[in-house]
Amino acid sequence: MHSDQTKSALSAKQLNSEDTLRVGECINHKRQLEAFCTVCHVLICPTCLMFGEHKGHLVDQMDKATKDLRTQMDSAAKEGLLKLEKTETVLVDIRHTKLTFEESKQKVLKEIEQTFATIFKLIKQRKDEVVNLINQHYEIQVNNIDTQEQIWMDKQSRAYDVIKLAKSTNDYQLLEKATYILESLDILRQTPTYKNVFIVNSIDTTFNTNNISLNLSEFQKGLQNWIKLGESVLIQFKC
Structure with a gap:
């Protein structure tokens, strides 16, 4: 669904490398990560969406994606799913x-x-x-x-x-x-x-x-x- 390179945009290994791009930048296209792919569940840049492997995928704004993710985590906590x-x-x-x-x-x-x-x-x-x-x-x-x-x-x-x-x-x-x-x-x-x-x-x-x-x-x-x-x-x- 998406390459390991895209997933590694925010990985610890990337953040600690001397050649690391600044946080929030697409490792493939060197553009700002501006949206969240709801199909692959990763941050993407406009080029990823228009021409890359996420072309045609449904996306959300980052703030909405964050809110939805927190909502799901809160719901899971209320259901007791996170209880050790x-x-x-x-x-x-x-x-x-x-x-x-x-x-x-x-x-x-x-x-x-x-x-x-x-x-x-x-x-x-x-x-x-x-x-x-x-x-x-x-x-x-x-x-x-x-x-x-x-x-x-x-x-x-x-x-x-x-x-x-x-x-x-x-x-x-x-x-x-x-x-x-x-x-x-x-x-x-x-x-x-x-x-x-x-x-x-x-x-x-x-x-x-x-x-x-x-x-x-x-x-x-x-x-x-x-x-x-x-x-x-x-x-x-x-x-």
Whole structure:
């Protein structure tokens, strides 16, 4: 509606500048400010009105414009618009609303921290349980293997002893070991059999709850959308 140059005709910056025009002179046309533009609410000179950006605008004499402005300010004062208590009341409500929002934010952030802390604790607990399960499983299976290893180490030892005794020329010593030799031969005649051991070479990542099964990919996908924002509560504040 009007340029910053026109508005700055009476600004403090202009008044304090060394190149400032005297008060009451148009900064654009160097003519006396003689009227008040009621459209743009600024003082203007005749050139502004006839040829400038205020051409065609309604204007008032300066004394009338001043009187009208004072009338409006007096009316506003009577209406109580200028009472600081009124603006202070609104500001209190606005600031209370801001405080409510901040408190709500901190409450939700705390809830998020507590929720994920619980989840991490449960996940860690479940991890420890699964690790213990796998350790117990392998301990049992390895014990079975160790037992068979010990049996065959004993057979190997007996075979070594029998070979050594077979090379002996001392018949008395041979007969003295007859029980051990015959027992060892019976043991060595036993046909090797297969024993079953169970190796866990993977983990089942299916998530089961309330008869609903999810594989790992589905669980991860669901986890990405888990923990959403809850319902919003409408708060009204005066402004």
